[in-house]
Amino acid sequence: MEDSLLVNSKQEEKQELKKIRWEKLKKVASMAAPMIIVNISQTLLQATSTMIVGHKSEISLAGIALASSIANVTGFSLLCGLAGALETLCGQAFGARQYEKLGSYTFTSIVSLLIICFPISLLWIFMKNLLLLFHQDPEISEVASVYCLWLIPALFGYSVIQSLVRYFQTQSLIFPMVLSSFAVLCFHLPACWLFVYTLGLGTKGAALSISLSYWLNAVFLWFFMRHSRVCEGKRVFISMEAFGHMRIFFTLAVPSAMMVTLEWSAFEILILISGVLPNAKLETSVISMIYTTSSLHYNLATAIGAAASTNVANELGAGNLVAARSSATVAISIAAVESSAMSFALFLSRHVWGYAFSNAPEVIRYAAEITPILCISIVMDSLSASLTGVVRGSGKQKIGAFVNIAAFYIIGIPIGLVFCFIVDLKVKGLWIGILSGCTLQTLTLFLITKFTNWKTTEAL
Template sequence: MENLESPLVVCKDNSFESQKRFGKDEVLAEVKQQLLLAGPLVSVNFLLFALQLISVMFVGHLGNLALSGASMATSFASVTGFSLLRGMASALDTLCGQSYGAKQYHMLGIHLQVALIVLLLASVPLAFIWANAASILLFFGQDPEISAEAGRYARFMLPSIFGFAIQECHIRFLQAQNNVVPMMVISGFTTLLHVLVCWILVFKSGLGNKGAALANTFSYWTNALLLTLYVRISGSCKKTWTGHSMEAFYCIPKFLRLSIPSAIMLSLEIWSFEMMVLLSGLLPNPKLETSVLAISLNTCSTIYMIPLGLSAAISTRSSNELGAGRPRAAFLAVCVTMSMVMTEGIVVGTVMISGRKIWGYLYSEDEQVVKYVGQMLLLIAVSHFIDGIQSVLTGVARGCGWQRIGAMINLGAYHLIGIPSSIVLAFVYHLGGKGLWTGLIVALTVQASCLAMVTLRTKWEEEAKKAVNRATSSWGAMLS
């Protein structure tokens, strides 16, 4: 193993307990640092989220069957592939972030290689699942015609899962170094190119909705290759990427101990939201309920990109500061991000409530749908505020390496409390889609409350010691 670059003084903030008050200059400096980090990350989230959205929008011009198939395939891909890989890659938030803070720069490259090995291997069975999407959807009772269309779409999108895995690993690698502007530029280029590629493959090539699936594959691979090229040739990554090394294989057990709970933590949440749309199909007037739930989920997912960027920012800031042995700075970062996300939640919620009577017209001209969407926006505003809080606290959990705790909390919040609450409110008390969404609010509240209790009870000096030990331990200690 390479020699440590510099000795670390663990927990330099010896007066942490007696100095929990922060000066104005400290707070303003932290706010500035987080805005410079979160701004590009929010942009990256929006741009990458737009890839699937743009494809579905193009397919929407081909007819209802093509649109239904593409929408179902996109949802299937998210549940059975993208969410799992994104969750596994988030282990790098802990490993790369703390190593960067501890100035163990060469370890970032090692962790990146480990993540690439594990995620690409995991993509193989996930690709097999995608290849059999039609049969799986039929097994779960979906419409045969739509299932067949979704299966074709998923097969043509299959290679994108490998590009997505590479992309996510490099995003986390760069994010841990606060090197986010290049990601924003590359994502912007990819998204603009995606519009052109979609137009050519959907309308000009005669491929129809299969062309949209191929466009997704092209764009994910383009983004992945550009990020890979940047990391390999950029001078800003000279210390953190030092070439391929066999040492990466020794870190696989350590990575799996964090990546598996990370995948569970994220997937349990995403699966719950997707399940709401499936349950809406069992309600009276399923056409109306499913349409409104789909619009609500799309709205919620779009505005969630803002707190998701703040979540990534606090994950980076907390892991960097803990890895550097600065618990007081990590605590300040958490306080600042919480204040920012609560402010954002209030502002965005107010805008949604103010525009609730017209928002539905962006999706439909049906007055019944528009009115129902307006009622749902009141609930979405509440859920967005709570979702922002849990998102930031989840970012803190990733930065500190609490993925196992997060997975257990999410299991209880969503699958033991949230979904049963949704079912009771929707089907027993006959609240329909509003009941389903209220159950999600219950789950988010439980999740946020549990994560808040864990965060408030945290002894930051001990977390800093753990982070420094994790970042600087010998290979033998890593494997123990």
């Protein structure tokens, strides 16, 4: 009799677990799908600028690609990473129904990020000198420095955007972000073409159009937050109370920023290395095309990671630990299916996709050779993005930072250098190094998630 009751109890637990996972699958997928639109629309602002300027000349393509890489690693990735602290703070506060903290935490983030923009701007002003110090091509360095200089206003707009995106994301309010990002993208495309070609501003025009687009997005999100009924009781106000959250914010923001910047920096370091290879224009152009393509897909992956982070944080805040674990499981599964489909499609179009960036036959041919490696890295990137989302949602950013140090700087970059210079695979070897680091990162984060004792995991 007791054995029968035990069996029935276990069956009921399994049925309940299946039900929870099915519910989390629907919730994660329903949030990830619109977040893909948000992420891709934001990334396309820089990617389309690269494409538009790239068709002007090979020097322009190489210059703006190098500038975008430097801007990402020294500015945008840092701000994005710091804002990631809100995924834990606002996510768990929302799950615990402590709604008054959402606006306060978000204002703390906005102020902190805006302050950090000033030293970053100073760095960008002297970008040309820094690039020449690292033996970059003088012509490419000139184009890159001009682009960074005109991109400085975008930094401040990006700070507001990233904070507000986390504010809406942790409440699963995706629609305003979808509407805003799509509308801004529709504005950006003709504006960029107008500034670059009609007004003849070239790279200056491309950077200026990005700056205007970022601020337009920030203003739209702020207006929605201040006037929408769904934000009632959770609005962002200028308050001295927010400064009291600085300590807990930076406790999570610093390791969160390390997670993002360490990974982005690894990619950018290899792009810089490509600039000192023989035939630097070709090598830099090709690796920038691969990086941009990988980044575009990564926005699909980060959408899944964002959904995982939000659901894990909300459930931990509410004390639903089984549901938090189920959110992590379904996010990883979705990432695996999505990335496999995308990498297969890219492999089939390996001789065609390069034309989106350049018309040069040697560039297209070189890109096609590296595509198989790119396809594998896309799968690894997608899995790692979903896993880092789980890490952020559960407040384990410090662990994620140490994992990235080991994966990319102890393993990935050294392997890339060996294959590039010793094996003489050049850019292909550099990307093999990135793939090695990303694979180690994915496996480590998976094991951490797999063996996490969710029953002892507590909200902040």
